[in-house]
Amino acid sequence: MREVTIFWKRHRLRQLSIGPLLDIVQTAVFLGYVERNPKIVRIMLRVECLPGMDPYDLNELDDMEVDEILADPTPLDDSWMIILRQQHPLTMLSARVGKATIRPGSRLDAEGLHYIVRGSPISIRIIVNGARMMLRPDRISASGVSPEDLSGNRLLSDRQMIVLQAAHAAGWYDIPRRITLGDLARELELGRSTVSEHLVRAEAALIDQFLNGDPSFMDEDMVNGD
Numbered sequence: 654m655r656e657v658t659i660f661w662k663r664h665r666l667r668q669l670s671i672g673p674l675l676d677i678v679q680t681a682v683f684l685g686y687v688e689r690n691p692k693i694v695r696i697m698l699r700v701e702c703l704p705g706m707d708p709y710d711l712n713e714l715d716d717m718e719v720d721e722i723l724a725d726p727t728p729l730d731d732s733w734m735i736i737l738r739q740q741h742p743l744t745m746l747s748a749r750v751g752k753a754t755i756r757p758g759s760r761l762d763a764e765g766l767h768y769i770v771r772g773s774p775i776s777i778r779i780i781v782n783g784a785r786m787m788l789r790p791d792r793i794s795a796s797g798v799s800p801e802d803l804s805g806n807r808l809l810s811d812r813q814m815i816v817l818q819a820a821h822a823a824g825w826y827d828i829p830r831r832i833t834l835g836d837l838a839r840e841l842e843l844g845r846s847t848v849s850e851h852l853v854r855a856e857a858a859l860i861d862q863f864l865n866g867d868p869s870f871m872d873e874d875m876v877n878g879d
Contacts, residue, residue, distance in 0.1 A: 656756065657777050659768040659784050660792040666766055669788055670716055671741060674761075677710045679703050680732075683759040684850055685857035687736050691749045694739045695720060697853050699732050699846065708735045716741040723834070724846035734846045743768075746783045752776045757857045765791070809855050816841060816851040825852075 666672055681700045688695040700708060708719050717739050724734035739745075747755055753772030760767050770780050777795075784790060809817070819841055824831025838845045 654771065655774050655777050655795060656769065656771045657781060657793060657795045659770065659781060659790045660765055660794075661768075661788060662765040662791050663761075663763065665788065665791065671714065673714055674711070674717075677702060677706045678761065680763075681761040683755060683757055684734075684853040685757050686754075689748050691745070694744050694748050696737055696739055697723075697849070698735050698737050699850060700735060701732050708733050708737075711737065716744075723849055724844070727844060727846075730844060730846060732846060734849050743780070743783055743787060747780055750776045750779050753780060757854055809858055813851050813855040813858075816843075816848055817855045820848075820852060 663675065666675060679701045681698050684697040684699055686695070687697055702708065702710075708722060711717050711719055717737055719735055720738050721736040722733060723736065724732075726733060744755075747753060747770070750772075753770055753776035756769040756771045759769045768784070770777050772780075781793060820826065820832075820837055823837055823840065825837060832840075834845055834849060838848045841848060
């Protein structure tokens, strides 16, 4: 498995269809997928908006629509937690290419857009070529992903494990759910956005491990393809 970071400087992003995003959002961090298939991509983002703006202003852009706001800013945290429906060509290309995902932690910051792709070499090559066709990146950096990066104690942080265990015990994953995000946050004495971020990062790490990482997560028939 390989990992590639595709980077564009912030001012150059104005040449793309997402250029107006820079007039709405100061920072954005990709936390994970809510839904992902070749027709629909819904993602969870932590965003900090520019003064006078809010996430619903993103609905004015052609390639995105806010589905839900999970958490509003607080006196201690200026960020919003949102679920965003994405239809940008690069996003949809990534969804159509097998064995490739966008890694949580990909972000838009003061420097620019850091688009981190993880997957097989062939899948990554397709996505990188698609990115180059839209706007040549300022920088592309590649690295391997070692087994240690995907297994053992480094899979989840201590805090992520605490939040995940508490959510499971409280019925967060029951159908129907037995606890709301707000009540879970109060039990943990954490902010709603903090709990949401820990849960999404933990879930993304576990799903990534199951699909692309350590075969011990699967039974023998799945590993052998029987």
